[in-house]
Every structure is written in C-alpha cells, then in structure tokens.
Amino acid sequence: xxxxxxxxxxxxxxxxxxxxxxxxxxxxxxxxxxxxxxxxxxxxxxxxxxxxxxxxxxxxxxxxxxxxxxxxxxxxxxxxxxxxxxxxxxxxxxxxxxxxxx
Numbered sequence: 001x002x003x004x005x006x007x008x009x010x011x012x013x014x015x016x017x018x019x020x021x022x023x024x025x026x027x028x029x030x031x032x033x034x035x036x037x038x039x040x041x042x043x044x045x046x047x048x049x050x051x052x053x054x055x056x057x058x059x060x061x062x063x064x065x066x067x068x069x070x071x072x073x074x075x076x077x078x079x080x081x082x083x084x085x086x087x088x089x090x091x092x093x094x095x096x097x098x099x100x101x102x
Contacts, residue, residue: 042067052066052067
C-alpha cells in the first residue's frame with residue numbers, strides 16, 4: 001500500500017473509534033422551505049441580477065428569498081386587487097367612488 005492508502009486507512013480507523021458527543025446527537029436540523037418543492041428559473045441580464053443582489057444585500061436576505069417574497073407579495077396584491085397599472089388602479093378607484101359595476 002502507498003503512504004496515502006496507509007494514511008487514509010489510519011484516518012478511517014480513527015474516525016470509527018471516535019464517539020459522537022452528546023451535543024452533536026441533540027442537534028435538530030431544520031429545512032424551513034421543505035414544503036416548497038417547486039423551483040422556478042428565470043433569465044436575467046447581468047445588470048438585472050446585480051440590482052437584485054444589491055437589493056438582497058440591503059435587505060440582508062439571500063437573492064432567492066427576496067425574489068420569493070416579492071413574487072408572493074405581488075400575487076397577494078393581485079388577489080386583493082391592490083396592484084396593477086396606474087390605469088387599472090384608477091379604474092378601480094373610480095368604480096368604488098362612483099359605485100359603478102365592474
């Protein structure tokens with residue numbers, strides 16, 4: 001056997017001899033996004049990606065988390081009809097003020 005094989009064999013044997021500390025046995029790993037099974041890919045220009053990175057850094061969040069928050073916020077706004085273009089919002093406001101049917 002070569003020196004590398006001998007060293008690997010020694011390290012492997014030593015690792016098998018080590019006991020796992022009680023502290024390590026009590027660690028509970030969590031996966032906060034385990035319920036989110038779908039991954040969506042988007043294509044961005046370098047400039048757009050840079051802008052997202054700066055915004056995420058400013059918010060102290062990973063880029064993917066920021067994108068998810070923004071997307072879910074927009075979906076919520078759409079469902080509540082608070083989003084849309086200026087013209088769409090103005091139309092909703094006029095309907096509400098003048099009580100015109102949709």
